[in-house]
Amino acid sequence: MKEQEATPDRFAVSGRNRLKRRHDRGRYDHEAVYAVLDAGFMCHVAYVIDGQPYCTPTIHWREGDWLYWHGSSASRMLRHLAKGMPVCLTVSHLDGLVLARSGFNHSANYRSAICFGTAYLIDDPDEKAKALLGIVDRFFPGRSGELRQIHGQETKATSVIGMRIEEASAKVRAAGVGDDEEDYDQPVWAGVIPIETVIGAAQPCPRLLPGMEKGAGLAGYRAGRRLDDTLLEAQQLYEGEEEAIA
Amino acid sequence: MKEQEATPDRFAVSGRNRLKRRHDRGRYDHEAVYAVLDAGFMCHVAYVIDGQPYCTPTIHWREGDWLYWHGSSASRMLRHLAKGMPVCLTVSHLDGLVLARSGFNHSANYRSAICFGTAYLIDDPDEKAKALLGIVDRFFPGRSGELRQIHGQETKATSVIGMRIEEASAKVRAAGVGDDEEDYDQPVWAGVIPIETVIGAAQPCPRLLPGMEKGAGLAGYRAGRRLDDTLLEAQQLYEGEEEAIA
Numbered sequence: 001m002k003e004q005e006a007t008p009d010r011f012a013v014s015g016r017n018r019l020k021r022r023h024d025r026g027r028y029d030h031e032a033v034y035a036v037l038d039a040g041f042m043c044h045v046a047y048v049i050d051g052q053p054y055c056t057p058t059i060h061w062r063e064g065d066w067l068y069w070h071g072s073s074a075s076r077m078l079r080h081l082a083k084g085m086p087v088c089l090t091v092s093h094l095d096g097l098v099l100a101r102s103g104f105n106h107s108a109n110y111r112s113a114i115c116f117g118t119a120y121l122i123d124d125p126d127e128k129a130k131a132l133l134g135i136v137d138r139f140f141p142g143r144s145g146e147l148r149q150i151h152g153q154e155t156k157a158t159s160v161i162g163m164r165i166e167e168a169s170a171k172v173r174a175a176g177v178g179d180d181e182e183d184y185d186q187p188v189w190a191g192v193i194p195i196e197t198v199i200g201a202a203q204p205c206p207r208l209l210p211g212m213e214k215g216a217g218l219a220g221y222r223a224g225r226r227l228d229d230t231l232l233e234a235q236q237l238y239e240g241e242e243e244a245i246a
Numbered sequence: 247m248k249e250q251e252a253t254p255d256r257f258a259v260s261g262r263n264r265l266k267r268r269h270d271r272g273r274y275d276h277e278a279v280y281a282v283l284d285a286g287f288m289c290h291v292a293y294v295i296d297g298q299p300y301c302t303p304t305i306h307w308r309e310g311d312w313l314y315w316h317g318s319s320a321s322r323m324l325r326h327l328a329k330g331m332p333v334c335l336t337v338s339h340l341d342g343l344v345l346a347r348s349g350f351n352h353s354a355n356y357r358s359a360i361c362f363g364t365a366y367l368i369d370d371p372d373e374k375a376k377a378l379l380g381i382v383d384r385f386f387p388g389r390s391g392e393l394r395q396i397h398g399q400e401t402k403a404t405s406v407i408g409m410r411i412e413e414a415s416a417k418v419r420a421a422g423v424g425d426d427e428e429d430y431d432q433p434v435w436a437g438v439i440p441i442e443t444v445i446g447a448a449q450p451c452p453r454l455l456p457g458m459e460k461g462a463g464l465a466g467y468r469a470g471r472r473l474d475d476t477l478l479e480a481q482q483l484y485e486g487e488e489e490a491i492a
Contacts, residue, residue, distance in 0.1 A: 016298060020322050041354070041441075042340050046292035046301035052262060053299055055292035057338035057358045076266050092303035094288050094443070097467075102393055103382045104400040108287070112303045136349045146434040147348055154350040177451040184453050188392040189460045191450040193467050195287075197340070200440030205423040207430050214435045221343075221439050 016116055017167040025171045030065070032170040036113035037062055038235040039228035040091040041139070045069065047087050047119070049080055060089065061138040062235070063242075065165045067115060068122070068131055070158055078121065078159050087119040087163055093228060097193040101179045101186040109192065113170045117163035131160045134238075141217040141237040197227045262362055263413040271417045276311070278416040282359035283308055284481040285474035286337040287385070291315065293333050293365070295326055306335065307384040308481070309488075313361060314368070314377055314408045324367065324405050333365040333409055339474060343439040347425045347432040355438065359416045363409035377406045380484075387463040387483040443473045 006012040010029045019026040027033070037043075043060040046053055056077065058069045067089055071078055077085070096109035122128050132155065133144040177190045201223040202214070214221075217237075220230040252258040256275045265272035273279070283289075289306040292299055302323065304315045313335055317324055323331070342355035368374050378401065379390040423436045447469040448460070460467075463483075466476040 041343070042338060042356070044290035044292075044301050044303075044336055044338070046290075046299040046334075048294050048297065048299045051294065052332055052362075053292040053294045053334045055290050055301060055334040055336040055360065057290075057336055057356070059354065086298055088292075088299045088301040090290055090301040090303055092288060092290070094473075096446075097287070097385070099386065099389075099464075102400070103378060103390060103396055104404070106382060108305065110288070110303070114301065116298075132349060136352060139343070140345065143345075143434075144349060148429060148432050150349055154348070158350070176449070179451075179453075183394060185455065186394050187455055187458065188389075189450070189458050189464065190454060191448055193448050193464075194446030195443060195473055196446055197441060197443045200342075200442055202437055202439050203422070204435070204437040205425075207425075208436060209431065209433055212433065212435050218345075218435065218439075227340075227441055 011165065011168045014167055017114065017169045019169060019171065022171070025173055027170045027172070028168070032172075033113045033115070033165070033168045034062065035232070036093065036111045036170050036172075037067070037091050037115070039093060039111070039232050041227065041231060043069070043089050043091045045087055045089050047077055047080075047085055049076065059135070060091070061135055063134065066162055067117070067165060068134065068160060068162045070135060070160050077161070081119060081121045081161065084118040084120050087117060089115045089117075089163065093197070094195050095174065096195055098177055099190050099193065100177050101183040101188055101190050105177070105179050105183070107173065107178070109173050109175065111170070111172045113168060115163075115165045115168040117166045119161050119163040122160040122162045128155065128160050131162070132158065137217075137241070138238045139231070139234055141234055141241060143215060143217045146215050199223055199225050199227055199230060257411065257414045260413055263360065263415045265415060265417065268417070271419055273416045273418070274414070278418075279359045279361070279411070279414045280308065281478070282339065282357045282416050282418075283313070283337050283361070285339060285357070285478050287473065287477060289315070289335050289337045291333055291335050293323055293326075293331055295322065305381070306337070307381055309380065311411045312408055313363070313411060314380065314406060316381060316404055316406050323407075327365060327367045327407065330364040330366050333363060335361045335363070335409065339443070340441050341420065342441055344423055345436050345439065346423050347429040347434055347436050351423070351425050351429070353419065353424070355419050355421065357416070357418045359414060361409075361411045361414040363412045365407050365409040368406040368408045374401065374406050377408070378404065383463075383487070384484045385477070385480055387480055387487060389461060389463045392461050445469055445471050445473055445476060
Protein backbone atom coordinates (compact mmCIF):
# COMPACT_ATOMS: atom_id res chain seq x y z
CA MET A 1 0.00 0.00 0.00
CA LYS A 2 1.28 3.47 -0.92
CA GLU A 3 1.06 6.60 1.17
CA GLN A 4 -2.45 8.01 1.19
CA GLU A 5 -4.83 10.38 2.91
CA ALA A 6 -7.17 9.36 5.69
CA THR A 7 -10.78 8.45 4.85
CA PRO A 8 -13.72 8.34 7.29
CA ASP A 9 -13.02 4.66 7.93
CA ARG A 10 -9.27 4.45 7.53
CA PHE A 11 -6.19 6.10 9.01
CA ALA A 12 -3.76 7.94 6.77
CA VAL A 13 -0.80 5.91 5.57
CA SER A 14 2.59 7.60 5.70
CA GLY A 15 6.22 6.58 5.95
CA ARG A 16 5.65 6.38 9.71
CA ASN A 17 2.94 3.73 9.91
CA ARG A 18 3.25 1.98 6.54
CA LEU A 19 4.29 -1.64 6.98
CA LYS A 20 7.77 -2.16 5.62
CA ARG A 21 7.26 -5.89 5.17
CA ARG A 22 4.50 -8.53 5.17
CA HIS A 23 1.99 -6.12 3.65
CA ASP A 24 -0.42 -9.03 3.46
CA ARG A 25 -0.73 -8.95 7.26
CA GLY A 26 -1.40 -5.21 7.52
CA ARG A 27 -4.59 -3.18 7.83
CA TYR A 28 -5.12 0.56 8.22
CA ASP A 29 -8.87 0.73 8.73
CA HIS A 30 -10.35 1.88 12.04
CA GLU A 31 -12.23 -1.37 12.55
CA ALA A 32 -9.10 -3.52 12.41
CA VAL A 33 -7.05 -1.19 14.62
CA TYR A 34 -9.80 -0.76 17.23
CA ALA A 35 -10.40 -4.53 17.38
CA VAL A 36 -6.82 -5.02 18.56
CA LEU A 37 -6.78 -2.02 20.91
CA ASP A 38 -10.11 -2.88 22.54
CA ALA A 39 -9.17 -6.52 23.13
CA GLY A 40 -6.25 -5.49 25.34
CA PHE A 41 -5.97 -4.29 28.93
CA MET A 42 -2.34 -3.25 28.75
CA CYS A 43 -0.40 -1.32 26.15
CA HIS A 44 3.19 -0.18 25.79
CA VAL A 45 3.89 3.52 25.26
CA ALA A 46 7.13 4.66 23.63
CA TYR A 47 8.31 8.23 24.11
CA VAL A 48 11.59 10.12 24.01
CA ILE A 49 13.28 12.30 26.60
CA ASP A 50 16.60 13.90 25.62
CA GLY A 51 17.08 11.37 22.82
CA GLN A 52 16.53 8.39 25.12
CA PRO A 53 13.58 6.14 24.26
CA TYR A 54 11.38 4.76 27.04
CA CYS A 55 8.90 1.90 26.72
CA THR A 56 6.37 2.01 29.53
CA PRO A 57 3.65 -0.58 30.09
CA THR A 58 0.35 0.88 31.19
CA ILE A 59 -3.42 0.54 30.93
CA HIS A 60 -5.12 2.27 28.01
CA TRP A 61 -8.70 3.01 27.09
CA ARG A 62 -10.30 4.36 23.94
CA GLU A 63 -13.01 6.89 23.13
CA GLY A 64 -13.51 7.14 19.38
CA ASP A 65 -10.13 7.94 17.84
CA TRP A 66 -8.67 9.09 21.16
CA LEU A 67 -6.56 6.91 23.39
CA TYR A 68 -6.12 7.63 27.09
CA TRP A 69 -3.82 6.35 29.77
CA HIS A 70 -2.98 7.58 33.23
CA GLY A 71 -0.02 8.00 35.45
CA SER A 72 1.07 9.35 38.75
CA SER A 73 1.63 13.08 38.67
CA ALA A 74 5.20 12.23 39.73
CA SER A 75 5.99 10.12 36.67
CA ARG A 76 8.92 10.73 34.34
CA MET A 77 6.83 11.33 31.27
CA LEU A 78 4.53 13.93 32.68
CA ARG A 79 7.09 16.66 33.11
CA HIS A 80 7.51 16.68 29.32
CA LEU A 81 3.89 16.74 28.19
CA ALA A 82 3.02 20.39 28.42
CA LYS A 83 3.58 21.16 24.74
CA GLY A 84 2.56 17.75 23.49
CA MET A 85 4.89 14.84 23.02
CA PRO A 86 5.23 12.44 20.09
CA VAL A 87 4.21 8.99 21.23
CA CYS A 88 3.81 5.52 19.81
CA LEU A 89 1.31 3.31 21.64
CA THR A 90 1.24 -0.39 20.86
CA VAL A 91 -1.10 -3.20 21.91
CA SER A 92 -0.16 -6.82 21.15
CA HIS A 93 -1.75 -10.20 21.67
CA LEU A 94 0.10 -13.49 21.40
CA ASP A 95 -2.22 -16.13 19.92
CA GLY A 96 0.06 -19.02 19.09
CA LEU A 97 3.54 -20.42 18.59
CA VAL A 98 4.07 -21.66 15.05
CA LEU A 99 6.58 -24.51 14.81
CA ALA A 100 7.80 -25.14 11.30
CA ARG A 101 10.22 -27.64 9.78
CA SER A 102 12.94 -25.00 9.39
CA GLY A 103 14.09 -22.38 11.85
CA PHE A 104 13.37 -19.68 9.30
CA ASN A 105 9.68 -20.55 9.00
CA HIS A 106 9.03 -20.60 12.74
CA SER A 107 6.62 -17.83 13.54
CA ALA A 108 3.96 -16.63 15.94
CA ASN A 109 0.28 -15.96 15.58
CA TYR A 110 -0.46 -12.52 16.96
CA ARG A 111 -2.49 -9.35 16.66
CA SER A 112 -0.84 -5.97 17.11
CA ALA A 113 -1.86 -2.35 16.67
CA ILE A 114 0.68 0.46 16.51
CA CYS A 115 -0.67 3.99 16.97
CA PHE A 116 1.10 7.29 16.47
CA GLY A 117 0.05 10.64 17.86
CA THR A 118 0.86 13.55 20.10
CA ALA A 119 0.20 13.03 23.79
CA TYR A 120 -1.27 15.82 25.90
CA LEU A 121 -1.99 16.18 29.57
CA ILE A 122 -5.77 16.28 30.04
CA ASP A 123 -6.07 19.16 32.47
CA ASP A 124 -9.51 20.55 31.72
CA PRO A 125 -11.36 19.64 34.96
CA ASP A 126 -14.53 18.33 33.25
CA GLU A 127 -12.63 16.35 30.66
CA LYS A 128 -10.39 14.87 33.34
CA ALA A 129 -13.31 13.96 35.62
CA LYS A 130 -15.03 12.21 32.70
CA ALA A 131 -11.84 10.33 31.84
CA LEU A 132 -11.38 9.12 35.42
CA LEU A 133 -14.85 7.55 35.28
CA GLY A 134 -14.08 6.16 31.82
CA ILE A 135 -11.06 4.21 32.99
CA VAL A 136 -13.31 2.24 35.38
CA ASP A 137 -16.46 1.97 33.28
CA ARG A 138 -14.74 1.04 30.06
CA PHE A 139 -13.48 -2.17 31.69
CA PHE A 140 -16.31 -2.73 34.19
CA PRO A 141 -19.46 -1.22 32.66
CA GLY A 142 -21.41 0.89 35.13
CA ARG A 143 -19.05 0.25 38.03
CA SER A 144 -18.14 3.88 38.73
CA GLY A 145 -21.74 4.40 39.91
CA GLU A 146 -21.23 1.76 42.63
CA LEU A 147 -18.02 3.27 44.02
CA ARG A 148 -17.63 6.18 46.38
CA GLN A 149 -17.00 9.44 44.61
CA ILE A 150 -13.46 10.43 43.66
CA HIS A 151 -11.82 12.80 46.15
CA GLY A 152 -10.31 16.04 44.89
CA GLN A 153 -6.93 14.98 46.22
CA GLU A 154 -7.08 11.77 44.18
CA THR A 155 -7.88 13.71 41.03
CA LYS A 156 -4.88 15.91 41.74
CA ALA A 157 -2.57 12.91 42.27
CA THR A 158 -3.61 11.25 39.01
CA SER A 159 -2.63 12.54 35.61
CA VAL A 160 -4.61 11.59 32.55
CA ILE A 161 -2.86 11.62 29.21
CA GLY A 162 -4.73 11.66 25.93
CA MET A 163 -3.73 11.32 22.30
CA ARG A 164 -5.73 11.43 19.12
CA ILE A 165 -4.62 8.58 16.87
CA GLU A 166 -3.06 10.37 13.91
CA GLU A 167 -1.85 7.25 12.14
CA ALA A 168 -2.07 3.57 12.95
CA SER A 169 -1.69 0.11 11.56
CA ALA A 170 -2.88 -3.31 12.64
CA LYS A 171 -0.98 -6.47 11.86
CA VAL A 172 -2.41 -9.96 12.28
CA ARG A 173 -1.07 -13.44 11.69
CA ALA A 174 -3.64 -16.19 12.22
CA ALA A 175 -2.55 -19.19 10.20
CA GLY A 176 -0.97 -22.60 10.32
CA VAL A 177 2.56 -23.61 9.47
CA GLY A 178 3.94 -22.28 6.20
CA ASP A 179 6.92 -24.40 5.26
CA ASP A 180 8.93 -24.39 2.05
CA GLU A 181 7.52 -27.05 -0.26
CA GLU A 182 10.73 -29.11 -0.19
CA ASP A 183 10.73 -29.23 3.63
CA TYR A 184 7.47 -31.09 4.21
CA ASP A 185 9.22 -34.46 4.29
CA GLN A 186 11.50 -33.35 7.14
CA PRO A 187 10.96 -35.85 10.02
CA VAL A 188 10.02 -33.37 12.72
CA TRP A 189 6.80 -32.38 14.45
CA ALA A 190 5.29 -29.16 13.12
CA GLY A 191 2.15 -27.34 14.09
CA VAL A 192 0.64 -24.52 16.08
CA ILE A 193 0.57 -24.31 19.86
CA PRO A 194 -2.29 -21.94 20.66
CA ILE A 195 -1.87 -19.38 23.43
CA GLU A 196 -4.78 -17.77 25.24
CA THR A 197 -5.05 -15.19 27.97
CA VAL A 198 -7.89 -16.27 30.24
CA ILE A 199 -9.77 -15.09 33.29
CA GLY A 200 -9.36 -17.04 36.53
CA ALA A 201 -11.72 -17.60 39.46
CA ALA A 202 -12.40 -14.28 41.21
CA GLN A 203 -10.78 -13.88 44.64
CA PRO A 204 -13.12 -11.77 46.79
CA CYS A 205 -11.51 -9.29 49.16
CA PRO A 206 -11.47 -10.87 52.66
CA ARG A 207 -13.10 -7.71 54.04
CA LEU A 208 -16.10 -7.83 51.70
CA LEU A 209 -19.41 -6.87 53.37
CA PRO A 210 -21.61 -9.95 53.97
CA GLY A 211 -23.65 -11.06 50.97
CA MET A 212 -21.96 -8.65 48.58
CA GLU A 213 -22.26 -9.99 45.03
CA LYS A 214 -20.48 -8.90 41.89
CA GLY A 215 -22.34 -6.14 40.07
CA ALA A 216 -23.79 -6.48 36.58
CA GLY A 217 -20.71 -4.80 35.12
CA LEU A 218 -18.58 -7.79 36.13
CA ALA A 219 -20.83 -10.42 34.51
CA GLY A 220 -18.45 -10.76 31.58
CA TYR A 221 -15.51 -11.73 33.80
CA ARG A 222 -16.35 -15.42 34.08
CA ALA A 223 -13.62 -17.88 35.05
CA GLY A 224 -12.22 -19.69 32.01
CA ARG A 225 -13.32 -17.06 29.50
CA ARG A 226 -10.82 -15.35 27.21
CA LEU A 227 -9.90 -11.89 28.47
CA ASP A 228 -9.92 -10.38 24.97
CA ASP A 229 -13.53 -11.45 24.39
CA THR A 230 -14.59 -9.92 27.70
CA LEU A 231 -12.75 -6.67 27.00
CA LEU A 232 -14.28 -6.33 23.51
CA GLU A 233 -17.73 -6.90 24.96
CA ALA A 234 -17.10 -4.40 27.76
CA GLN A 235 -16.04 -1.75 25.23
CA GLN A 236 -19.27 -2.28 23.29
CA LEU A 237 -21.34 -1.98 26.48
CA TYR A 238 -19.41 1.16 27.43
CA GLU A 239 -19.98 2.74 24.01
CA GLY A 240 -23.67 1.87 24.23
CA GLU A 241 -23.96 3.62 27.59
CA GLU A 242 -22.07 6.66 26.28
CA GLU A 243 -24.56 6.93 23.43
CA ALA A 244 -27.52 6.54 25.76
CA ILE A 245 -26.23 9.42 27.94
CA ALA A 246 -25.52 11.65 24.93
CA MET B 247 16.87 3.84 46.20
CA LYS B 248 19.52 6.35 45.17
CA GLU B 249 21.73 6.22 42.10
CA GLN B 250 24.44 3.62 42.46
CA GLU B 251 27.04 1.57 40.63
CA ALA B 252 26.40 -1.92 39.31
CA THR B 253 27.41 -4.92 41.42
CA PRO B 254 27.94 -8.50 40.18
CA ASP B 255 24.28 -9.26 40.99
CA ARG B 256 22.58 -5.95 40.36
CA PHE B 257 22.25 -3.44 37.54
CA ALA B 258 23.40 0.12 38.03
CA VAL B 259 20.72 2.55 39.11
CA SER B 260 20.66 5.91 37.34
CA GLY B 261 18.15 8.60 36.53
CA ARG B 262 17.16 6.48 33.54
CA ASN B 263 16.01 3.29 35.24
CA ARG B 264 15.33 4.44 38.79
CA LEU B 265 11.64 4.07 39.64
CA LYS B 266 10.07 7.47 40.07
CA ARG B 267 7.22 6.10 42.18
CA ARG B 268 6.17 2.95 44.05
CA HIS B 269 9.73 2.17 45.03
CA ASP B 270 8.33 -0.70 47.11
CA ARG B 271 7.48 -2.53 43.88
CA GLY B 272 10.89 -2.09 42.25
CA ARG B 273 13.93 -4.35 42.01
CA TYR B 274 17.27 -3.85 40.25
CA ASP B 275 18.92 -7.23 40.77
CA HIS B 276 19.61 -9.55 37.83
CA GLU B 277 17.50 -12.34 39.30
CA ALA B 278 14.34 -10.24 39.46
CA VAL B 279 14.83 -8.72 35.99
CA TYR B 280 15.66 -12.04 34.32
CA ALA B 281 12.66 -13.75 35.94
CA VAL B 282 10.35 -11.32 34.14
CA LEU B 283 12.25 -11.38 30.84
CA ASP B 284 12.51 -15.17 30.70
CA ALA B 285 8.83 -15.70 31.47
CA GLY B 286 7.82 -13.82 28.31
CA PHE B 287 7.73 -14.72 24.65
CA MET B 288 7.10 -11.21 23.36
CA CYS B 289 8.63 -7.91 24.23
CA HIS B 290 8.16 -4.33 23.07
CA VAL B 291 11.16 -2.41 21.79
CA ALA B 292 11.17 1.39 21.81
CA TYR B 293 13.60 3.28 19.58
CA VAL B 294 13.82 6.69 17.96
CA ILE B 295 14.22 7.70 14.33
CA ASP B 296 14.43 11.43 13.60
CA GLY B 297 12.83 12.27 16.93
CA GLN B 298 9.87 9.94 16.35
CA PRO B 299 9.46 7.10 18.86
CA TYR B 300 8.47 3.64 17.64
CA CYS B 301 7.19 0.81 19.81
CA THR B 302 7.61 -2.53 18.04
CA PRO B 303 6.41 -5.86 19.39
CA THR B 304 8.80 -8.71 18.74
CA ILE B 305 10.22 -11.93 20.16
CA HIS B 306 13.25 -11.66 22.44
CA TRP B 307 15.70 -14.12 23.92
CA ARG B 308 18.43 -13.75 26.51
CA GLU B 309 22.00 -15.00 26.90
CA GLY B 310 23.47 -13.76 30.17
CA ASP B 311 23.10 -9.99 30.24
CA TRP B 312 22.55 -9.77 26.48
CA LEU B 313 19.13 -9.56 24.87
CA TYR B 314 18.54 -10.51 21.26
CA TRP B 315 15.69 -10.06 18.84
CA HIS B 316 15.43 -10.43 15.12
CA GLY B 317 13.90 -8.69 12.19
CA SER B 318 13.66 -8.74 8.47
CA SER B 319 16.62 -7.10 6.83
CA ALA B 320 14.06 -4.76 5.26
CA SER B 321 12.74 -3.41 8.56
CA ARG B 322 12.65 0.24 9.51
CA MET B 323 14.91 -0.06 12.50
CA LEU B 324 17.77 -1.85 10.82
CA ARG B 325 18.88 0.98 8.60
CA HIS B 326 19.75 2.93 11.75
CA LEU B 327 21.68 0.32 13.71
CA ALA B 328 25.14 0.57 12.22
CA LYS B 329 26.56 2.83 14.92
CA GLY B 330 24.43 1.46 17.70
CA MET B 331 21.05 2.79 18.68
CA PRO B 332 19.66 3.59 22.13
CA VAL B 333 16.82 1.20 22.88
CA CYS B 334 14.41 0.42 25.67
CA LEU B 335 13.10 -3.15 25.71
CA THR B 336 10.17 -4.00 27.96
CA VAL B 337 8.49 -7.28 28.88
CA SER B 338 5.20 -7.24 30.79
CA HIS B 339 2.85 -9.84 32.21
CA LEU B 340 -0.70 -9.11 33.32
CA ASP B 341 -1.54 -11.27 36.35
CA GLY B 342 -4.77 -9.83 37.65
CA LEU B 343 -7.35 -7.06 37.70
CA VAL B 344 -7.67 -5.49 41.14
CA LEU B 345 -11.13 -4.08 41.85
CA ALA B 346 -11.23 -1.77 44.82
CA ARG B 347 -14.01 0.21 46.52
CA SER B 348 -12.82 3.48 44.99
CA GLY B 349 -11.74 4.20 41.44
CA PHE B 350 -8.40 5.48 42.71
CA ASN B 351 -7.48 2.19 44.37
CA HIS B 352 -8.27 0.05 41.34
CA SER B 353 -5.07 -1.52 40.12
CA ALA B 354 -3.56 -4.46 38.29
CA ASN B 355 -1.28 -7.27 39.34
CA TYR B 356 1.60 -7.43 36.91
CA ARG B 357 5.29 -8.10 36.40
CA SER B 358 7.34 -5.87 34.13
CA ALA B 359 11.01 -5.49 33.27
CA ILE B 360 12.36 -2.40 31.53
CA CYS B 361 15.85 -2.71 30.02
CA PHE B 362 18.05 0.01 28.58
CA GLY B 363 20.97 -0.47 26.26
CA THR B 364 22.51 0.17 22.88
CA ALA B 365 21.33 -2.11 20.08
CA TYR B 366 23.78 -3.41 17.49
CA LEU B 367 23.38 -5.47 14.37
CA ILE B 368 24.97 -8.87 14.97
CA ASP B 369 26.91 -9.28 11.73
CA ASP B 370 29.80 -11.50 12.76
CA PRO B 371 28.93 -14.73 10.86
CA ASP B 372 29.65 -17.10 13.77
CA GLU B 373 27.86 -14.98 16.32
CA LYS B 374 24.87 -14.63 14.00
CA ALA B 375 24.74 -18.36 13.23
CA LYS B 376 24.78 -19.13 16.95
CA ALA B 377 22.03 -16.60 17.60
CA LEU B 378 19.80 -18.08 14.88
CA LEU B 379 19.99 -21.44 16.64
CA GLY B 380 19.44 -19.76 20.00
CA ILE B 381 16.12 -18.25 18.97
CA VAL B 382 14.74 -21.76 18.35
CA ASP B 383 16.47 -23.66 21.16
CA ARG B 384 15.81 -21.11 23.85
CA PHE B 385 12.06 -21.69 23.43
CA PHE B 386 12.13 -25.32 22.31
CA PRO B 387 15.21 -26.92 23.87
CA GLY B 388 17.20 -29.00 21.38
CA ARG B 389 14.80 -28.39 18.50
CA SER B 390 17.33 -26.83 16.11
CA GLY B 391 19.01 -30.26 15.87
CA GLU B 392 15.76 -31.74 14.48
CA LEU B 393 15.28 -29.12 11.76
CA ARG B 394 16.94 -28.92 8.39
CA GLN B 395 19.95 -26.64 8.38
CA ILE B 396 19.55 -22.92 7.80
CA HIS B 397 20.16 -21.85 4.19
CA GLY B 398 22.63 -19.07 3.51
CA GLN B 399 19.88 -17.04 1.87
CA GLU B 400 17.78 -17.28 5.03
CA THR B 401 20.66 -16.06 7.16
CA LYS B 402 21.03 -13.13 4.78
CA ALA B 403 17.33 -12.28 4.93
CA THR B 404 17.24 -12.29 8.74
CA SER B 405 18.86 -9.65 10.87
CA VAL B 406 19.75 -10.33 14.45
CA ILE B 407 19.94 -7.42 16.83
CA GLY B 408 21.69 -7.63 20.18
CA MET B 409 21.98 -5.37 23.17
CA ARG B 410 23.81 -5.71 26.45
CA ILE B 411 21.52 -4.67 29.28
CA GLU B 412 23.19 -1.55 30.64
CA GLU B 413 20.49 -0.70 33.15
CA ALA B 414 17.21 -2.33 34.05
CA SER B 415 14.46 -2.44 36.60
CA ALA B 416 11.75 -4.93 37.43
CA LYS B 417 8.42 -3.94 38.91
CA VAL B 418 5.95 -6.36 40.42
CA ARG B 419 2.53 -6.01 42.01
CA ALA B 420 1.16 -9.25 43.43
CA ALA B 421 -1.33 -8.38 46.14
CA GLY B 422 -4.98 -8.09 47.04
CA VAL B 423 -7.15 -5.02 47.21
CA GLY B 424 -5.70 -2.06 49.08
CA ASP B 425 -8.54 0.25 49.98
CA ASP B 426 -8.52 3.31 52.17
CA GLU B 427 -9.57 2.29 55.69
CA GLU B 428 -12.73 4.39 55.62
CA ASP B 429 -13.90 2.77 52.35
CA TYR B 430 -14.23 -0.84 53.53
CA ASP B 431 -17.91 -0.37 54.39
CA GLN B 432 -18.72 0.72 50.83
CA PRO B 433 -21.43 -1.71 49.54
CA VAL B 434 -19.65 -2.91 46.44
CA TRP B 435 -17.87 -6.11 45.42
CA ALA B 436 -14.09 -5.88 45.63
CA GLY B 437 -11.43 -8.43 44.91
CA VAL B 438 -8.92 -9.71 42.42
CA ILE B 439 -9.75 -11.29 39.07
CA PRO B 440 -6.69 -13.38 38.19
CA ILE B 441 -5.45 -13.42 34.60
CA GLU B 442 -3.32 -16.20 33.17
CA THR B 443 -1.73 -16.79 29.78
CA VAL B 444 -2.05 -20.50 29.06
CA ILE B 445 -1.08 -23.05 26.45
CA GLY B 446 -3.83 -24.63 24.37
CA ALA B 447 -4.07 -28.05 22.72
CA ALA B 448 -1.43 -28.36 20.00
CA GLN B 449 -2.73 -28.30 16.42
CA PRO B 450 -0.52 -30.57 14.32
CA CYS B 451 0.26 -29.45 10.78
CA PRO B 452 -2.07 -31.35 8.39
CA ARG B 453 0.96 -32.38 6.34
CA LEU B 454 2.80 -34.02 9.24
CA LEU B 455 4.60 -37.26 8.32
CA PRO B 456 2.75 -40.32 9.69
CA GLY B 457 3.52 -41.15 13.31
CA MET B 458 5.52 -37.98 13.89
CA GLU B 459 5.47 -37.13 17.62
CA LYS B 460 6.50 -33.96 19.39
CA GLY B 461 10.20 -33.97 20.31
CA ALA B 462 11.49 -33.86 23.88
CA GLY B 463 12.00 -30.09 23.59
CA LEU B 464 8.24 -29.58 23.38
CA ALA B 465 7.41 -31.62 26.49
CA GLY B 466 6.90 -28.46 28.52
CA TYR B 467 4.17 -27.17 26.20
CA ARG B 468 1.29 -29.09 27.74
CA ALA B 469 -2.27 -27.91 27.19
CA GLY B 470 -3.58 -25.98 30.17
CA ARG B 471 -0.17 -25.08 31.55
CA ARG B 472 0.85 -21.47 32.12
CA LEU B 473 3.05 -20.18 29.31
CA ASP B 474 5.32 -18.27 31.71
CA ASP B 475 6.14 -21.45 33.66
CA THR B 476 6.99 -23.28 30.45
CA LEU B 477 9.18 -20.44 29.19
CA LEU B 478 11.09 -20.18 32.47
CA GLU B 479 11.70 -23.92 32.42
CA ALA B 480 12.81 -23.81 28.77
CA GLN B 481 15.31 -21.05 29.55
CA GLN B 482 16.80 -23.17 32.35
CA LEU B 483 17.08 -26.18 30.04
CA TYR B 484 18.66 -24.00 27.37
CA GLU B 485 21.20 -22.56 29.81
CA GLY B 486 22.02 -26.07 31.02
CA GLU B 487 22.72 -27.20 27.45
CA GLU B 488 24.85 -24.14 26.79
CA GLU B 489 26.96 -24.98 29.82
CA ALA B 490 27.27 -28.62 28.78
CA ILE B 491 28.58 -27.52 25.35
CA ALA B 492 31.02 -24.98 26.82
